[in-house]
Amino acid sequence: MTTKLTKQTHFDAIIIGGGACGLMCAVQAGFLGKRTLILEKADRVGAKILISGGGRCNYTNLYATDQQFISQNPHFSKSAFSQWTVEDTISFFETYGIEGKEKTLGQLFPVSDKAKDVVQVFIDLCADLDQDIWCNAEVKIVEKTDDGFTVRVEIDGKQEYISAPNVVIAAGGLPIPKMGATDFGLRTARQFDMKIADTAPALVPLTITGKDQPWYEQLSGNSIFCRVWNDRISFEENILFTHWGLSGPAILQISSYWKPGESIYIDLLPNQNIADLIQLEKETNGKKMLLAYLASLYTRKFAEALSDKLPVEKNLASLTKTEIEDLSELIHNFKVKPAGDKGYDKAEVMRGGVSTDELSSKTLEAKKVPGLFFGGECVDVTGWLGGYNFQWAWASGFVIAQNI
Structure with a gap:
């Protein structure tokens, strides 16, 4: 995917990370008439979606509840899962042409067995909803301002400064660094004096x-x-x-x-x-x-x-x-x-992350920093193997979109 430069200067939110959470957040915000900009460090969005399930993408689990997730606060995910259910995930993808088929233990895969079909749904919707995506865009820092945030991002060796009233950190976790995984989400949380639950490789x-x-x-x-x-x-x-x-x-x-x-x-x-x-x-x-x-x-x-x-x-x-x-x-x-x-080279997900004590369970907004949201893998909510972590990504992306 090529970087899309734009003259658009006003966004309702800047979403850092073009993975499952960030893409769902942008699309759901678009449905509500909000403008977002996804900043993705890699040369395309959805890289981890593309390799999940052996390239087939088990995009949810029929039996997903808050019970299959590890967190210092096991009740934290209940609100998000009540706002965006497994049925919502299934309906969403069916609406855009992806029928699911169940495999072992409730894992749901596209009938086509192609993860790229899942990613394409979001690429097409972002285009239709006028949501901007900049790839090869490495965010250097997020700074709080009087009226929101300024994000400094490097694109093709040049520094850009973008402002928005809201910033969404959907930058993933530490696993698979060769695909560009970094600790950006954790660093940003620490920058704003937020607690981090101890991290470790999981599903490894x-x-x-x-x-x-x-x-x-x-x-x-x-x-x-x-x-x-x-x-x-x-x-x-x-x-x-x-x-x-x-x-x-x-x-x-x-x-x-x-x-x-x-x-x-x-x-x-x-x-x-x-x-x-x-x-x-x-x-x-x-x-x-x-x-x-x-x-x-x-x-x-x-x-x-x-x-x-x-x-x-x-x-x-x-x-x-x-x-x-x-x-x-x-x-x-x-x-x-x-x-x-x-280690993280072979881990599917990261355990731990931004402490749930720091976030509203209803909105995923940082309690100390209004307008700053965290979703997906960088939060201390870690699911079992088999589509559960995707369900958390979709749900957290949806919840954040309602509140930016």
Whole structure:
């Protein structure tokens, strides 16, 4: 997308960030007859939308409520989600030609499986509604003035100064810096003496180092449906072994609730009892070797990997009660102590951000700085994997548009 320069000098709001929140904010403001200017650092808007869901964009989740979000104030998102619901998201996109199809666990994707179709809806609407978009526009600073704000932005090496009564910070979070992610939203909040909830990578793979790493490395590429949990929450989805540790949906989910130094636990056979299964098998096929039996439940490679932890050379009939108890403990309470995570390069979102204490839950306006709004990922509202963070982005963009 090329930078659109304009002679327009008056905007109701300057929106910093052309991602999901910023684009929705501009469009919804346009519906209300307000003029906005999106300033996007990259050479096109919607970069993270385009790569989401493997380029297919799971643009909401049918089951999204405030319950699937992490925040120091778990009630903060309720107001936004009551103002802009999942049904509103579905209706909005259907109106502009995007029908949804449900996949795993309520995730909604465009029927076309093309994330670019989602972005194009906003590009077309911004053009139709006369909302300006400047790409390759790096905002340097936001300054408060007597009648609003002045934003200093660099475009093609030249400094521009733009004024507006309202500024919307929709600049995203820290993940995927190679796509241009920065801490601009956090820096701006600090500039105005606003509190920041501690930030960390979320929805991120976990690493295993030291003596345990070779065991995980040999299983790289193996995927198993599991229940993963800690003392705060549990998820049932696939895990993926990698040469550096663990990934897959269940691991990404639990990572948002994991802190360095903690262990997580994995039930490698959820909703079944390995001891009961072996007892049943013994009655009809007691001569079967434990290794062969495990290979019928998992991949042969995974069964073999368990050989250093279990008496896999024995047949089922000869397993002692203690051996079956040990097997059950290993299968149903597999303990993992991650060394760390893969960081912002591989994280899908950021946990933490601008403290919800600093914002009105009804308008997302900064309490200390009238006319300054924060939405999307830079706020301390972090959703689960599977379209939830998009729902927050759309909702926060809508809410801000009503109040600028």
